[in-house]
Amino acid sequence: MATASKVIGVLVLSLFGDRIATYDDPTTYRMSSVNITTLGQTQEYRLGQLLWQTYFNHTSLSYLGDPSPISALVASGAVRFDADMGGQGHVIYDSAVALSQGMWPPVNIRDVPSITLANGSTIKSPLGGFRFTSINQIHPWDDVSLEGWLECPNFETAMQSFYSSSGFRQVEKDNEEFLSSLSYWVGNRSTSLSDIKNLYDYLSIRYIHDAAFSSVLPSGVLNKARQLASYHESGVYTSTDLNSTHNVPGRALLPKILNAIEGIANKSNPLKFYSMSLSHQPLMSLLSMMGVSESYANLTGLFSQAGSIALEVRTDNDGENPFIQFLLKNGTSDPHYSGYALFGGSPDISVSKFESMLQPFGLSTLSSWCGLCGTHITRGCGSTRASNNADLSSVAAGLMGAGATLFVALMLVTLCVMVGLLKVGEWGKRLGAVIVAPMQHSRKGSNVKSGGEQSENDDEVRLARKWEDDQGNASAG
Structure with missing residues (x-):
């Protein structure tokens, strides 16, 4: 790969920030009334600040070279924001709003836009010069790409097969004492291994937002619950077999990713920055399909809040030979993006090879998704x-x-x-x-x-x- 290169565009995949919810289901703790918190907004805002400093600050080595206002960038197709409007309610959309505001915050008070009307009165832009960013809302009942596992019968069958496997039953048996001990902390509800992700969410949210609860929760309980939740989610939403139905979250999203990469690499296409705000399922699936989680033990399992993947499209200094550099920032504990190898190789891979490795497994048409899921309804x-x-x-x-x-x-x-x-x-x-x-x-x-x-x-x-x-x-x- 070229030793000297320049960034011509980037695709950013990010997880939502901290949220809080009520738990109406007495047996599964499935969330309802989910809302982003001030902490979650701050996490996403700071991620947005980092992205701006990296790609839109003219002093950055990764500067995309376009000083236009955000309104002009969106209108020209150079910048695009997508947000999943499914299972987390408005949390993912609100995370995208906070991220975009971190990139383009309200203008300096001295520069707040104003107009003078015919009667001589002057009107200033509201909210201190708040800059409105267009964010595309992707609803799962309109578009299956961001939540490909929903209403997918064959995926549900694969999930039940995982629950019935000898490996899953052994892990549940090995952790039987720990799972039983959780009853005290979660209101004496079901604490089977199949419920562990919902239970971990409950414990995590209370630990962050309830001082009395966090002061008495025994050391290590939350970490252990997270480890088991990571095992559960990896078994449900990932597979080393790229053709597997378990990978439907990543396979459904792949066409969008490949189209974005192709658009950025195309010199006649104006796209430079594409942000997708997502839930954790497609992120986990993609990390597995790209061979990242298998190569790095610290990236196996749940993604951290406001975690982010950046797929930079670069060329040599002559603007030729486009390739991808894979970067990842796993939550707020990571101060910056770091490079990780793809498919057991290096963080850099040519665009053509990246496409050839993944394109055969993408669900590029609705009929291909329907066929994989085994549904015609x-x-x-x-x-x-x-x-x-x-x-x-x-x-x-x-x-x-x-x-x-x-x-x-x-x-x-x-x-x-x-x-x-x-x-x-x-x-x-x-x-x-x-x-x-x-x-x-x-x-x-x-x-x-x-x-x-x-x-x-x-x-x-x-x-x-x-x-x-x-x-x-x-x-x-």
């Missing part, structure tokens, strides 16, 4: 029968297609009523309710039920069963 997979080349962001289009189908069905029902072919009575009302009910869907983001799981309270299930019962009664009469 959830997250827009029904639409892939008509279009097998739809990309991973085509879920919304699939839903629109379903909506159009329902609209046509309703129009046909209306036409039949108008010409007298269908009688509108109680039966007609119920039929209409059954047709409309599926659109009244409460499943969003990480709160979705697994494919096939239904609740007696679901409107469409209740209405359909009532309609079936009424038809049975009518037939009997």
